[in-house]
Amino acid sequence: MLSSLLVVPITILAVVIIISKIIINGGVGLGVGVGGRHHENLPPGSFGWPIIGETLSLLRAGWDGTPERFIRERVERHGGGGGRSSGVFKTSLLGDSMVVFCGVAGNKFLFGNENKAVAVWWPKSVEKLFGTSLLTARGEEAKWMRKMLHSFLNPDAFSRLYINTMDSVTHTHISAHWQGKEEVKVYQTVKLYTFELACRLFMSLEDPQHIKKLGSQFNIFLKGVIQLPFNVPGTRFHSAVRAAAAIRKDLLAITRQRRVALQQRTASPSQDLLSHLLVSCDESGRSLTESEIVNNILTLLFAGHDTSSVSITLLMKTLAEMPQVYDKILQEHMDIAASKGAEELLQWDDIQKMRYSWNVVCEVMRLTPPITGAFREALVDFTYAGYTIPKGWKLYWTPFSTNKDPNYFSNPTEFDASRFEGAGPTPFSYVPFGGGPRMCLGKEFARLEILIFLHNVVKRFKWNLLIPDEKFEYDPMPTPVKGLPISLQPHKV
Ligand code: HEM
Incomplete structure (x- = not known):
């Protein structure tokens, strides 16, 4: 019953995301870097459903008032069978390939590498609404x-x-x-x-x-x-x-x-x-x-x-x-x-x-x-x-x-x-x-x-x-x- 109720919103979300990705970025791609290069040795994790990725799981955790559930489940699942917790997993959210950095080490890495390996990023809607401002500047x-x-x-x-x-x-x-x-x-x-x-x-x-x-x-x-x-x-x-x-x-x-x-x-x-x-x-x-x-x-x-x-x-x-x-x-x-x-x-x-x-x-x-x-x-x-x-x-x-x-x-x-x-x-x-x-x-x-x-x-x-x-x-x-x-x-x- 639940799955049939979800078919319509998932389909709408998928169509909306596909169209938006085509309009905004000229395409969708999973497991593919910029310029269409394929990568090996990516972090563990799942891209979820085609196109919509794991967006619905994230949204559902938020609607239930437990957004941490999305992170916890994936850290536990992808922590490595050999007991090694990498503190990083890949997913796909709102049509983008994404890597979630977890734990003290993940925070330290991202905060310490601004303008070196990484830079602040916001969804396109933010860029369009705010124009040139601190939020979007790098x-x-x-x-x-x-x-x-x-x-x-x-x-x-x-x-x-x-x-x-x-x-x-x-x-x-x-x-x-x-x-x-x-x-x-x-x-x-x-x-x-x-x-x-x-x-x-x-x-x-x-x-x-x-x-x-x-x-x-x-x-x-x-x-x-x-x-x-x-x-x-x-x-x-x-x-x-x-x-x-x-x-x-x-x-x-x-x-x-x-x-x-x-x-x-x-x-x-x-x-x-x-x-x-x-x-x-x-x-x-x-x-x-x-x-x-x-x-x-x-x-x-x-x-x-x-x-x-x-x-x-x-x-x-x-x-x-x-x-x-x-x-x-x-x-x-x-x-x-x-x-x-x-x-x-x-x-x-x-x-x-x-x-x-x-x-x-x-x-x-x-x-x-x-x-x-x-x-x-x-x-x-x-x-x-x-x-x-x-x-x-x-x-x-x-x-x-x-x-x-x-x-x-x-x-x-x-x-x-x-x-x-x-x-x-x-x-x-x-x-x-x-x-x-x-x-x-x-x-x-x-x-x-x-x-x-x-x-x-x-x-x-x-x-x-x-x-x-x-x-x-x-x-x-x-x-x-x-x-x-x-x-x-x-x-x-
Ligand atoms: C309890 C209240 C607040 C919390 C929890 C909070 C939290 C945050 C967080 C998590 C970020 C993002 C940092 C990142 O991208 O890594 C941020 C950015 C920012 N916040 Fe706050 N904030 C609060 C109140 C405020 C207030 C009152 C102002 C302004 C008067 C403000 C101005 C900003 C600005 C301008 C940025 C962007 C900084 C940049 O990109 O360089 N925040 N805030």
């Missing part, structure tokens, strides 16, 4: 763009310039969307928060109507980012292309107004990301063009929106489930609040005191990494663990290959925030933010946004889950199917 260009964006996203800039703003935006958000409410859907409400915060810190946008309009376009855009790139009416990708055009038009207008305001000295060069990007240049005097600025703001909105929202949602769930962890966190934040005046905003020193809270966040992200992995492309033929990896093949790393490995985390399924005390986990075993030269550029931003939100929410409320066993589906990030509704109980004063 080599020297990527290094340069990271440097330009880092002038805004580094801890020093935050400690001096932005923590107060983050705290006051969070305060306003909680008063508007949490205070006085008996029930809140955490996921949807937190998405609003992270978007408001980004609009304020990136572009000083404050008008709720403007943010709402931009936010609704942005949500359409997000749904089309990882899709087959058919720009045909009715597809998610087509809607995303249209939404991206509308967002770009808006961002470009904001950028041009700001340039004028900077010239007239009615805006400050350090007031937000946009000002930073407009005034920054490298040693040779090169600065980002207007369209590069717009594309990179879009990139940061994309990279930082669902990731942070999902992390906060998972944190809220964990704290509702573990009263002893909630109590310890509450104590930490009440101590910080007691050391300040009632109206005084958070400072850098206060954030440094939130050690236990950050360890809890790290443990939440270890157990459920918000991002299931990222891609690379082999720049040359190379050998890894004794196998040939052909040039042009796509490569994949995932935090799920190490996050619950008992070799690195004792009692791996148990929640234990103390793992992050002292030196913390073995290098390359805990990688929710990736690693190496393409490691998440917004890690510090995310840390502050999560901790400042936590401070403001925990100080005011305790909460209960209204659907205790609510399912999380990977779409592609772990998302509560009903939005994680909670009941709020304000603290008695």
